[in-house]
Amino acid sequence: MKIVIVGYGPGGAAAALAARTFDPRAEIDLVTEEEIPAHKKPGSALALEDPDTQELYIPDWSTEVLAAKKVQIHSGTSVVGGDLSKKTLDLVSADDQTSTVKFDRLIIATGGIPAVPDLPGVDLPGVHTIQSMADTSQIGRVLKDQRSIVIVGAGFSGLETAERLLKMGKDVHIVIRSRLMRKQLEESMSEELLSRVPKRIHLHLGSAPSRVLGSDRAVGIEVGGKEIAADSVLFMTGVRPNTILAEKLGLKLGSLGGIPVNSRMETESSGVFAVGDCVEMTDPLSGGPILMPVGSTAARAGRQAGVAAVGSDKIYDDTPLRLQYDHIFGTDIVVVGHSSTTARDLGIDFAVSYLEDPSESTKVALVTTEKDRLIGGQVLGSRMGSRIGYEILKRVETGAKLKEQPLLKSRHGQLLSLLERTLGPIR
Numbered sequence: 001m002k003i004v005i006v007g008y009g010p011g012g013a014a015a016a017l018a019a020r021t022f023d024p025r026a027e028i029d030l031v032t033e034e035e036i037p038a039h040k041k042p043g044s045a046l047a048l049e050d051p052d053t054q055e056l057y058i059p060d061w062s063t064e065v066l067a068a069k070k071v072q073i074h075s076g077t078s079v080v081g082g083d084l085s086k087k088t089l090d091l092v093s094a095d096d097q098t099s100t101v102k103f104d105r106l107i108i109a110t111g112g113i114p115a116v117p118d119l120p121g122v123d124l125p126g127v128h129t130i131q132s133m134a135d136t137s138q139i140g141r142v143l144k145d146q147r148s149i150v151i152v153g154a155g156f157s158g159l160e161t162a163e164r165l166l167k168m169g170k171d172v173h174i175v176i177r178s179r180l181m182r183k184q185l186e187e188s189m190s191e192e193l194l195s196r197v198p199k200r201i202h203l204h205l206g207s208a209p210s211r212v213l214g215s216d217r218a219v220g221i222e223v224g225g226k227e228i229a230a231d232s233v234l235f236m237t238g239v240r241p242n243t244i245l246a247e248k249l250g251l252k253l254g255s256l257g258g259i260p261v262n263s264r265m266e267t268e269s270s271g272v273f274a275v276g277d278c279v280e281m282t283d284p285l286s287g288g289p290i291l292m293p294v295g296s297t298a299a300r301a302g303r304q305a306g307v308a309a310v311g312s313d314k315i316y317d318d319t320p321l322r323l324q325y326d327h328i329f330g331t332d333i334v335v336v337g338h339s340s341t342t343a344r345d346l347g348i349d350f351a352v353s354y355l356e357d358p359s360e361s362t363k364v365a366l367v368t369t370e371k372d373r374l375i376g377g378q379v380l381g382s383r384m385g386s387r388i389g390y391e392i393l394k395r396v397e398t399g400a401k402l403k404e405q406p407l408l409k410s411r412h413g414q415l416l417s418l419l420e421r422t423l424g425p426i427r
């Protein structure tokens, strides 16, 4: 059994390790065009400040760990095509050597491509996207001597980058077309987060940029008829699936532009799997297609594909679940499962309720179906965010109803159960 995995991000690395765990004898080859191993993109803005940082590597997915598990890594090598009927892939190495490799099972984990709006000036020098750590380190070197930076987009990575640049003493502008983390957060949660953004950051809300300013290099951006001068412009406007290889191999794309996969992460072509930012999964609740370019989802999908590729029927139910956590501007931000925006897009009937604990600067949004089943939640908190996020995750995973498992017990309720554990039933 020879398994070839294309991509060394969380999806590819997790697939290699899972396949090895379930099949000690399979031949596993991992091909990546990058020269560096899988790394954390959360926190990748750190490379702006410290371009040579080693902190973002993930020890469990290092080349040494994979080599010890007999996973053969071909770095600096691109897969440029192939033939699924013959089960072959065409490779080009960094020194332009071409070769063909045969596989029994293929796992495509080619990630995403930055989704940059098609505006005049976006190709000018001085316009950047942050995708890989190598990009970020390179941008860090360029930005070192610059003063003023515009970030377009206010998702996790845009805000993380803004925080890092502010720490580096830059003059930071953020351009936000609608509101902070529109897809992931409820409107009032966005407002709460907005109130926690340091006042030194210049926020430009409510308009999309119309062009990048400059003739031979970017000197700013035009937004809502207003010109914002800057030395660099960073587009942090999300990713779209990288399906270049899948299309060359003749795989059909789904309605959202990703590679459609079933719950085993198998594509329409038997024995060919796909995971991570390049795929379109099925939302278990509505049956609708979803894109989820999130590292933890890619890793879970990789695990599923690795296990399926070696012939196991095991299905992990949590694969398509969204889980994102970050700590930005002194606030824990946790997003689990559906928000009202993603639920609405899929035609799911939902209700949203809120919990607040002002003493802990904590605000929680809970998204439930009309039958009170918890399907998602968001937490903003000065601390304990991950703890509450975990409690939400547990309930979303088990399909719990909030009435049966309230998220936060009242102090009185906590005291009562403590007493009952010690003294027996009190009522």
Ligand SMILES: Cc1cc2nc3c(=O)[nH]c(=O)nc-3n(C[C@H](O)[C@H](O)[C@H](O)COP(=O)(O)OP(=O)(O)OC[C@H]3O[C@@H](n4cnc5c(N)ncnc54)[C@H](O)[C@@H]3O)c2cc1C
Pocket (backbone or CB within 6 Å): 006, 007, 008, 009, 010, 011, 012, 031, 032, 033, 034, 040, 041, 042, 043, 044, 045, 077, 078, 079, 080, 109, 110, 111, 112, 130, 131, 132, 156, 157, 242, 245, 275, 276, 277, 278, 292, 293, 294, 295, 296, 297, 298, 323, 324, 325, 326
């Ligand atoms: C700045 C930033 C911050 C982020 N923050 C978070 C966060 O806080 N939390 C979170 O969960 N997620 C975060 N993400 C998203 C997360 O990093 C991605 O969802 C995750 O990396 C996707 O993993 P993947 O395995 O699908 O692909 P990737 O990690 O993108 O890896 C793709 C791999 O495919 C290889 N490849 C592509 N095409 C070919 C080819 N033809 N031949 C050979 N190799 C090829 C590349 O070399 C690479 O190794 C962030 C992303 C960015 C950009």
